[in-house]
Amino acid sequence: MENLANLLTLRHIVAAVITYLASFVLYRLFLHPLARFPGPKLAAITRWYEGYYDIIQNGHYTFKIAELHKEYGPIIRISPYELHVNDPAFFEQLYRQDGRWHKYSWAMDAFGAKGATLFTVDHELHKSRRQPLGPFFSKAKVASRQDLIHRHLLKFCGRISKFANSGETFNLGAAATAITRDVANEFILNKSYNSLDREDFDITMLTASQGSGQIWRPSKHIPVITKIFKAIPIDWIIKNAGDDMKEFFLYLKETMQDTKNLMAAATSPISDQDKDQEYQRTIVNGILDSKLPSSEKSVERVFDDVSTVAGAGFETTASVLRLVFFHVFDNPDILKQLRTELTSINADPSEVEIKTLEQLPYLTSTLMEGLRLSPAIATRMARISTDKDLFYGNWRIPIGTPVGMTTILMHTDETLYPDPKRFNPDRWMDPESRKMVDKTFAPFSRGTRNCLGMHLAWAELYVIVATIAYRYNFKFQGATAEDFECISDQFAIGTKGRGNLNATVSIREM
Structure with missing residues (x-):
């Protein structure tokens, strides 16, 4: 019994x-409220449909979503809770300045940096956290500090020139990361970590940034991963990790100490003369001097902002530089048109103000084409409307539903950009053609969550690309256009070449 x-x-x-x-x-x-939306049944049942492409297929869900749109139409259900739209006409409705828009906590929490403005989910909290950072990244502020960019550019050129006419191969891709990292850190913290001084251009930082999705993607599906990593003492990781991870965590440890030092300095008495030297202020000063409550001024919270703003500020720009470098020097016609235009300013581009370079249409078109093919991120950025339903055609999207679009898919939409994978600056030279796609060209996103550092990124691109094209000739070792195409969602752009661009260089004869 x-x-x-x-x-x-x-x-x-x-x-x-x-x-x-x-x-x-x-x-x-x-x-379910999303049951009527088209899409694969398995994706509607479980997030592990996405998990397969995230983890097993190494960040391929972005491209699977593109395939699903071809099968099911422009609006689809990509998980039990989330919708995706692949229609440029909807972009301005979703990424806009008015309204209250949350980010999707499921994706943002996986970074384990809830204190960071970049990963803040709540609309109002994000607004309050971003407010003290905004003035540091205004176009006027960037213009006032262009000497900083020029100084690092001269060091960059000095390193490159040492390889000139020697036949020695060096990694121009790592060098691109080095200069953008040094610029970003000094701009944000008034401290350069001197990647340009490293013999290998601090390539471990390139390797680490290229693999950023290896933790983020699994952590979305298995949140305990983030908690485990945060619980491990950083000194233990440094002692036991491989060389690349060791260097990355040494950098994090140093940045944490620098954040503490800046916080201590910001709260100590300073002279009136120091107060007048606005350029010495950092984003740490901005946060501590703001009206944010004391709970928002803890070391941990400030460090989350410092580390993510600095991290977001270099590899995204470096990715564009590598792609532009390859295509400009691999295509004699593009290089010739660019140099002809640069000659018109009657000076080395490193010696002129950024506003002068901004008036050059072909240079601008070249940079826009680079930003089109290498926007900041490869993943969708879902938004959640908290105050109203959304409408796409006859579809009503219920309030509170995460719905996203993916910039790289929009930027390679052949209805907007014929022959979309081809690097073609001429597509931006016709003012009427540019107007047709202006509303859907969004390498820095749009709306309330657009990229904080876009003016700094533009400034770097103008000065660096113009100067390098004007001064040097490069030959690349084994590189192809496919090496710089987005093939993986690492949150950032994941490429086949993983950021490497091996080159030999000679100094251009004027």
Whole structure:
């Protein structure tokens, strides 16, 4: 009798589990508020449909989504809770300045940096955190500090010139990361970590940034991963990690100490003369001097902002530089047109103000084409409307639904950009053609969450690309255009070449 009772109990448990799972599946397929939207049934049932492409297929869900749109149409359900739209006409409706827009916590929390403005989910909290940072990244502020960019550019050119006419190969891709990292850190913290001084251009930082999605993607699906990493003492990681990870965590440790030092200095008495030297202020001063409550001024919270703003400020720009470098020097016609235009300013581009370079249409078109093919991120950035339903055609998107679009898919839409994978600056030279796509060209996103550092990025691109094109000739070793195409969602752009661009260089004869 006891065995029979145990058997019946086991059967009841199994039956209950099966009933629960069946009810769970039926609800998501037929009764959920998103049940009427098209898409694969498995994606509607479980996030592990996405997990397969995120983890097993190494960040391929962005491109699977593109395939699903071809099968199901412009609006699809890509998970039990989330929608995706692939229609440029919808972009301005979703990424806009008015309204209240949350980010999707499921994706943002996976970074383990909830204190960072970049990853802040709540609309109002994000607005209050961003307010003290904004003035540091205004166009006027960037223009006032262009000497900083020029100084690092001269060091960059000095390093490159040492390889000139020697036949020695060096990694121009790592060098691109080095200069943007040094500029970003000094701009944000008034401290350069001197990547340009490293013999290998501090290539470990390039390697680390190229693999950023290896933790983020699994952490979305298994949140405990982030908690485990944060619980491990950083000194233990530094002691036991491989060389690349060790260098990265040494940098994090140094940045944490620098943040503490800046916070201590910001709260100590300073002279009136120091107060007048606005250029010495950092984003740490901005945060501590703001009206944010004291809970928002803890070391941990400030460090989250410092580390993410600095991190977002270099590899995204470096990715564009590498792509532009390759295509400009691999295509004689593009290089010739660019140099002809640069000659018109009658000076070395490193010696003129950024506003002069901004008036050059072909240079601007070249940079826009680089930004089109290498926007800041490869993933979708879902928005959640908190105050109203959204409408796409005849579809009503319920309030509170995460719905996103993916910039790289929009930027390679052949209806907007014929022959979309081709690097073609001429597509931006016609003012009428440019107007047609202006509303959907969004390398820095749009709306309330647009990129904080876009003016700094533009300034770097103008000065660096113009100067390098004017001064040097490069030959690349084994590189192809495919090496710089987005093939993986690393949150940032993941490429086949992983940021490497091996080159030999000679100084251009004027």
